[in-house]
Each structure stands twice: as structure tokens, then as C-alpha cells.
Amino acid sequence: MDITMLFKACVKAVKMTNKNMGSKEVQTNILKNTRDTNLIKARGIVKQVVKLQNILLENRNAYLNVVNYLSTDKTMTETSRQEIDSMAQEIINSCTSQLNVYKQEISKQSIPKQKVEHYSNIIDSIEKYLKSVSKLYAETKAIRVKRVIETHKLSKLESKSSSEINLSHSNKPSEQQTNVEKPDGIVKKNIISLPAPVMEDIETQLSAEEMQMFESENAHLFNELNSLSDEVKQIESKVVHITELQELFSEKVLQQEGDIERIATTVASSTDNVKDANEQIRQAIQRNAGLRVWVLFFLLVMSFSLLFLDWYND
Amino acid sequence: MTSIRQKQINAIKQMLNLNQAPTKNSIAEPVWKVLIYDRVGQDIISPLISVKELRELGVTLHVQLHSDRDPIPEVPAIYFCAPTEENLGRISQDFQRAIYDIYHLNFISPISRQKLEDLASAALQANCVASIHKVYDQYINFISLEDDMFMLKHQNSDSLSYYAINKGDIKDTEMDNIMDSIVDSLFSVFVTMGTVPIIRSPKGNAAEMVAKKLDKKLRENLFDARNNLFHTDTHMGSFNFQRPLLIILDRNVDMATPLHHTWTYQALTHDLLNLTLNRIIIEETSATGGARAKSRPCELNSNDKFWSTHKGSPFPTVAEAIQEELEEYRSSEEEVKKLKSSMGIDNENDVALSMVSDNTARITSAVNSLPQLLEKKRLIDMHTTIATAILNYIKSRKFDTFFEFEEKIMSKANVEKGLVDILSDPDTGTPEDKMRLFIIYYICTPYISDADYSKYETTLQEAGCDLLPLVYIKRWKSYTKMASGTNQYEGAGTKTVNMFSKLVSQGSSFVMEGVKNLVVKRHNLPVTRIVDHLMDFKNSAEMEDYHYLDPKQLKAADIPRNRSPFQDAFVFVVGGGNYVEYQNLVDYAKQKTTSGSTKRIVYGSTTLNSARQFLKQLSLLGQEI
Numbered sequence: 001m002d003i004t005m006l007f008k009a010c011v012k013a014v015k016m017t018n019k020n021m022g023s024k025e026v027q028t029n030i031l032k033n034t035r036d037t038n039l040i041k042a043r044g045i046v047k048q049v050v051k052l053q054n055i056l057l058e059n060r061n062a063y064l065n066v067v068n069y070l071s072t073d074k075t076m077t078e079t080s081r082q083e084i085d086s087m088a089q090e091i092i093n094s095c096t097s098q099l100n101v102y103k104q105e106i107s108k109q110s111i112p113k114q115k116v117e118h119y120s121n122i123i124d125s126i127e128k129y130l131k132s133v134s135k136l137y138a139e140t141k142a143i144r145v146k147r148v149i150e151t152h153k154l155s156k157l158e159s160k161s162s163s164e165i166n167l168s169h170s171n172k173p174s175e176q177q178t179n180v181e182k183p184d185g186i187v188k189k190n191i192i193s194l195p196a197p198v199m200e201d202i203e204t205q206l207s208a209e210e211m212q213m214f215e216s217e218n219a220h221l222f223n224e225l226n227s228l229s230d231e232v233k234q235i236e237s238k239v240v241h242i243t244e245l246q247e248l249f250s251e252k253v254l255q256q257e258g259d260i261e262r263i264a265t266t267v268a269s270s271t272d273n274v275k276d277a278n279e280q281i282r283q284a285i286q287r288n289a290g291l292r293v294w295v296l297f298f299l300l301v302m303s304f305s306l307l308f309l310d311w312y313n314d
Numbered sequence: 315m316t317s318i319r320q321k322q323i324n325a326i327k328q329m330l331n332l333n334q335a336p337t338k339n340s341i342a343e344p345v346w347k348v349l350i351y352d353r354v355g356q357d358i359i360s361p362l363i364s365v366k367e368l369r370e371l372g373v374t375l376h377v378q379l380h381s382d383r384d385p386i387p388e389v390p391a392i393y394f395c396a397p398t399e400e401n402l403g404r405i406s407q408d409f410q411r412a413i414y415d416i417y418h419l420n421f422i423s424p425i426s427r428q429k430l431e432d433l434a435s436a437a438l439q440a441n442c443v444a445s446i447h448k449v450y451d452q453y454i455n456f457i458s459l460e461d462d463m464f465m466l467k468h469q470n471s472d473s474l475s476y477y478a479i480n481k482g483d484i485k486d487t488e489m490d491n492i493m494d495s496i497v498d499s500l501f502s503v504f505v506t507m508g509t510v511p512i513i514r515s516p517k518g519n520a521a522e523m524v525a526k527k528l529d530k531k532l533r534e535n536l537f538d539a540r541n542n543l544f545h546t547d548t549h550m551g552s553f554n555f556q557r558p559l560l561i562i563l564d565r566n567v568d569m570a571t572p573l574h575h576t577w578t579y580q581a582l583t584h585d586l587l588n589l590t591l592n593r594i595i596i597e598e599t600s601a602t603g604g605a606r607a608k609s610r611p612c613e614l615n616s617n618d619k620f621w622s623t624h625k626g627s628p629f630p631t632v633a634e635a636i637q638e639e640l641e642e643y644r645s646s647e648e649e650v651k652k653l654k655s656s657m658g659i660d661n662e663n664d665v666a667l668s669m670v671s672d673n674t675a676r677i678t679s680a681v682n683s684l685p686q687l688l689e690k691k692r693l694i695d696m697h698t699t700i701a702t703a704i705l706n707y708i709k710s711r712k713f714d715t716f717f718e719f720e721e722k723i724m725s726k727a728n729v730e731k732g733l734v735d736i737l738s739d740p741d742t743g744t745p746e747d748k749m750r751l752f753i754i755y756y757i758c759t760p761y762i763s764d765a766d767y768s769k770y771e772t773t774l775q776e777a778g779c780d781l782l783p784l785v786y787i788k789r790w791k792s793y794t795k796m797a798s799g800t801n802q803y804e805g806a807g808t809k810t811v812n813m814f815s816k817l818v819s820q821g822s823s824f825v826m827e828g829v830k831n832l833v834v835k836r837h838n839l840p841v842t843r844i845v846d847h848l849m850d851f852k853n854s855a856e857m858e859d860y861h862y863l864d865p866k867q868l869k870a871a872d873i874p875r876n877r878s879p880f881q882d883a884f885v886f887v888v889g890g891g892n893y894v895e896y897q898n899l900v901d902y903a904k905q906k907t908t909s910g911s912t913k914r915i916v917y918g919s920t921t922l923n924s925a926r927q928f929l930k931q932l933s934l935l936g937q938e939i
Contacts, residue, residue, distance in 0.1 A: 001451045001453070002449075003430070003450065006430065010430050010434035011438060013434075014431060014435045014438055015438060018435075018438070039388050046344070113384075114375060114384045118386055118389075119374075121369060125346065125372060126344065128344075128370075129343065129344050241678065244678070245677060245678060245681065249681075
């Protein structure tokens, strides 16, 4: 339950009683004098990422509208799409570099432990935010690529069926027509059936056998080309999958890289420690040996002096 | 009806979001904050929200109120503490030192007007009134451990223990303080739930006092039009049917259950491994000669699917389930490994397109499921360690024998001979276990001759037991004999199922030979029986004797005879609860729900006592007599 109002009322009441009792009033200082430089930098980075996120979200619909059915829907040209892509890439890169610089700065400063934890957590949260926004960007890009591939597929289907119709129609009359279909790789935005140039018959009259031969050849060629295009499509989709997997793997590899580096430095420092330890042990052994020598010498000297004194006194 | 735990989590998340409603957007700009809590606040937050979730909510630093804190500029600081003098003093110190720039003060229970004025004057003196942005009363002075279990205090719980309430030299003011704090917490439970319950309680003991005070407090708040905390939702339909039943019981109604040797997974972890606030600390002794013992904290909460399905099952079932999970995990691991080898082979030959497509799909699914597999492995490891530790304890203390015996005693079977054997056998169990067994025997048998009694006493003394709790139990029994005569534990029993052979034949890591595989027959503990009678309006002693208090009605009304049975119930035990009762209530609710009428029961108590702690309190009480 919100009792802020009650609190403020209490403050006023206490102020009144203080005034009545005649105590001095301290000037309230609402404006802050100094701002925390570290936080300013952090806020700057966050602002950039927010800007990127807003741009992505605003233009998302237009960006994804690859197949423009209605002229009233907003859409983008390829160039503007690529502009957005490059700009997003740039912002993400600059943010990551700024974050790294910031991290190093914080580690160089000597500030109490709680503040260090505070700042490192701030950096972590900015990193997470940046990652989520870049994931958003990658997802929209992937959706766009998928849609483009789909439209390619659809348009190819159109051309194939049109050529099939042409084939069946052209084989009906006795006139021979060889249809060469040119699968057009470049597809325009409007799905119009591609023109299938029909080559006019060279010889009007051909024997039935030759017609059959040509027909079978046609069918054979047709099947071959079909299978080729199928394979190409499959390869495309596989490549998309593989890129996704690659992204996952590279992320994991990067994580492991950090770990491995840490382990390497630890190992190096531990070998150093072991070397030092060996050194010290060697010195200790030497000193021990030296000590022993001196003790023996001392004892011998003392015993000889005792003998001498004993002999002398006698 | 969302559970009480969920509502508490929502309240805390809203508080952490600076008391603004949470936005729907999943990707939101991070707002950084610092969380400062005292010990009470720590107990409340720790079972609900993990550190990772705190970081996701933007909390960069969380520290104790009474520690040395460094100034953190420009970031709002959220205070979550109880409004005691000590805490308020520390907060005023913080104001003086101007550690933070923006303060959001949240008090766990409502702060009194006087203390608020003190705080205001301290803020004025330190000249930082402008930086105090919000002051809030959060009514969440309780700890919810599960979706349907809560307790009031964990640290400093001695002030509310059974001993504190029943000791002989208690002063009236102390009693009042204790009652007030209990009522305050119960009140905050119902504010969080948003409903006004109908209260029933027995007559003549601490429960009655709590019930009357709670009724008064609810009534005052309901009829205070200005800050009514219970906003009645008109769209919720006829309010009469939705109101829950609050049953307040005193520990004295059933003294045997806290001492009972347990057999379900959750209860065993509480008894043997000291489960506190859903956390255990396991000591692993290293196998090599060194004496180092690593202690590993394990957290058991509702995210763990295995735990939530098996926390109420008897131990042998749990062991089997762990085996199954392990098998499943191993088979999925095998699949992933096969994938790796098949990929290796394929790289050498020419790859046909179909093979590649198959493998890419498999790789994608494997990579996506890999983190889940790792998590599952970690959980299985944790449960295996816990189960092994419990198994060791059971074997060394012959827990299963005690459990079987107590169940037999509770079902009124004749067990005279076996009892003396167990009590004089130095191998089975610690003196505490024997004491527990004997107290249960004493409570459950209606008559023991003096000769028998002195014989048992000498046997116990030889075994090294402390006899003080017995003195107190004798007195308690004489009091309760006047009230009720029947034995309330009927229907208990066990049957041994020869299922452990299956485990041994599988060559499992759980060598359960020597541990009987006991399956518990379904029965109702006294508390469950009372709840059953009250919820269904059956004709019984409780229905007639218990108070019926309804805060919404202006004058005291009689028990309406034509009401439909309640569907929601809150059972609150003053003086200490335990997991056995909780499990029994959960089983009862499940049974009722499957047979047609839905029942939701929430169990609460002042604290959770393990048998050892309860025995200690009894011996302290026995000392006074």
C-alpha cells in the first residue's frame, strides 16, 4: 500500500513543529552537482542500443514485406534493406567495442568492492540487452531470407507448370515443337509466368519414330532438369540450416575460448609457482647442508679445545 | 486461484520494478537498482527468487541492511525490511551518510504512525527528503515455501516456538507480543490472497486467542472505508462460495506427529539433512585419506521436475524413480554419441544429400537439447547424492524399523514385546530415536501400568536418553485425556512389499538390501481428520465445539446449517508444523479432488520444527516442571 503521501504529510508536520520551535532550516539542495562518469558512459551505450531496437521495430513490417501484394502496404527496396543491415551491423559492432573499453576502464579504476560488483553487473545487463536486440535483428533477417526463397520456389513452380502445359499442348498437334524452357533465375516482384520461347518447328513433317524419340528425349531432359533444380533447392535449405548451426557453434566456441584462456593463464602461473618452489627447496637444502657443516665443525673445535685444556691443566 | 506463493512472487517483482506495473515487452531497456534487505526480508525472498532472476530484473547489487555499504550514485535503492527500531535507526544513518541518491522504502509489515514521523524527522535532519521517492507498506510478512505451504519466521524463530508459547513462566506482555506478531503475519497472508476467510478454531488455548485477534483485525480493516485492503471484485460472482476456510489449530491437538519417524522423500530430507528454506547442505567427505569435507549446497524447488513429482513419495519409490531417470538420461546420451560417430564416418566418404539433411536435423535437435540434458544430469547427480546420504542415515539408525513400529503403534496393534527389544538394543538408532518411539507409544496407548512404565524408564535410561520430555508429555496427556478419549490415529499401518529384489537384480547403485520396502497405507492424521470434518460440515465433536467467526458479518452468527462444503481451506498450526502433516494434507486433497469435489488446502505454521528441535523444546519444558 502506498503511503508516500502519508510520509510527505509527516515531513510537513515535522517541519512545522521545527519551525515553531525555532530551529534553523537547512537549505535543500535539489540539483545534483556531480554526475557519475561511469554511469554516463553506460547510459550512452544503452541509448544507442535502444535506438537500434526502435529502428528495427518500426521498420519491421516494411522490411519483411518481400512480396508486395497490396500497393498500399509499406515496403522497402533492396537497397534500403541493405542500408538497414549495414547500419545495424555498425551499431552492434560499435556498442561491443565501447562495452569492452568500458570494462577495461572499470577494472583499472580502484573502487570499493561493492561498486565493482555493481558496475560489472551493469555491464552484464547491457551485454544481455545488446545480445537480445541483435538476436531480434538476426531473426528478422532470417525470416526475410526464408521469404525470398519461398517466393523463388513459388515462381519456379509457376514456370514449370506453364511449361508442362505447353508441352502437353504442343505435342498434341502433329507439328513438332521443341520446347526449350529457360528456368529464369532472376525473379521479378510480380509473379507472371515466364515467357517460354517456343521454337518454331524446323521441319513440318517428321516420321512417327522420330517424334517419339524426340518426345522421350524431351521427357528425359525435363526430368533431369527437375531433379537438378530440386537438388539445388535442397542445398539452399541445408545451407541455411548449417549457418544457423554455425552461429550456435561459434557462440559456444567463443565461450570456451574465454575459459581456455583463463585455464592457460592459470597453468602458466602455476608452472611459475612450481619453479619458484623448486628454487626455494634447493636453497633450503643447501642451507641445511651448510648449517650441518658448521655445527659439526663447531663441535669438533670445542671437543678439541676441551681435550687440549684437559691435557694442559693436567 | 493463483497460489499464495505466486501472488507473493508477483508482489515482490512489482516492488523490484519500482512499483510500476510490469511491461509486456520481453526486450526492455534495463533499469538498474540496488536491493537492500534485512534478515527477515532475506528469508522471504530467498526461496522465491534466485540470484539469476534478480539480475534479470535489473538488480545489480543486493546487500544486507546491517553491513558496511559503499555509496552507489544515481541508482535507485530499494529497501525491503521490517519496521523495527534497529532497522529504522540504520536507515536514518544511511540518510545521514547520503549513500544513495534515490530511496524506495518498502516495509514488510505496516509501519506505525509514530515511527513514520521519526523517520520523517531523521530524513529532514539529513536533508534528503527529496531523494525519498516512495514509501510502501508491503503486506508480505510470511515465507512461502511451496505453492501450498507457508510459515511465518525462520531466523529468530525461537520467539514463536512451541516452547515460548507454552513455557510456565511466560508473562502476559510476552504472550501478547507473540500473538500480535502471529496475527500480523496471518493478516498479511490474507491481504496478499485478497480474500476474507471464515475462521474456525478450538476453544481454550493459544489458537483461540489468535483467532479472536485476527477476527477483530480483519473486521476493523473491512469496515474502515478509507483504506480497505480487500477490494471486492464484483465480477467474481457470488462471494459467499469463494471464501476460504481458515482453521487455526494449536500444536497440542497432536503431539505425536512431529516426533514421528518419516518415510516420504521431502520429510526425510527435512528430518535427516536439515532442509531449511528449500536448501540442503551436503557434506561430501573425500574418499582419500584427507579429512576435508566439502559441503555443497543444493537447492530443491519447484523448478526441479523430479522433486515436484516425487517429494511426497515413499523412499523406495524415489530410489526406483532415480534409477529410471538415470536410464533415460543414459539412453539420450547414447544417441548424441552415436550421432557424433556417424558424423565422423560421413566426413570421410562422399556425402549423399539425404544423409546430410538427416544429420543436420539431428545435429540441430541435439545441440538444442544439449543444455537440457546437462541440466538433467546435474539434477540426477544432486538427487543421487541426497538419496545416498539419506540411505546411509536410514541404514545406520535403522529408521525403517522405527517407522514400521510407530505405524503399528498408531494402528493399535499389540506391540509390547517388540518395544522393549528395540529400546534396549544399542545398535538401532540414537537415544533420540528411542525417545521418540517411546513418547509415541506413550501417547497412543490409553493405559500403561506403573510397573511397565518404570521398566521402560530404566531401559531408556540405560540407553542414555534424556527423560525430561516424558515428564512434560505426562502432564499434557493428563490434560488432553479430559478433553477427548478416543485414539485419533486409527487406520495407520504398513505392508512390506517384496520389491527390492528388482533393484538388487538391476545392479543398481542403491543397495537397498537390509532396508525394508515399506508401503504406507493411506490414513488420516488427526489434523487431516479435523480439516475433513470442518470442510464438509460433518457432524463431529469439532463442528460443535469450535468457534465460528466471520469477519464480514456485523454480529456473531450461528453456524449456518445449509452451506455447501468449503473448497478452499487454510490450515494454520500455532506452535510448529512439519512436513508429515503437510504431506498428509496434500494426499487428502488429491484424494478428494480425484473423487469429485475439488479441494485446495494450504498448510501454514509458525515455524517448521524437525523432530530433534521439537524434542529439545519438550525437554526444556520438562525441566521446568
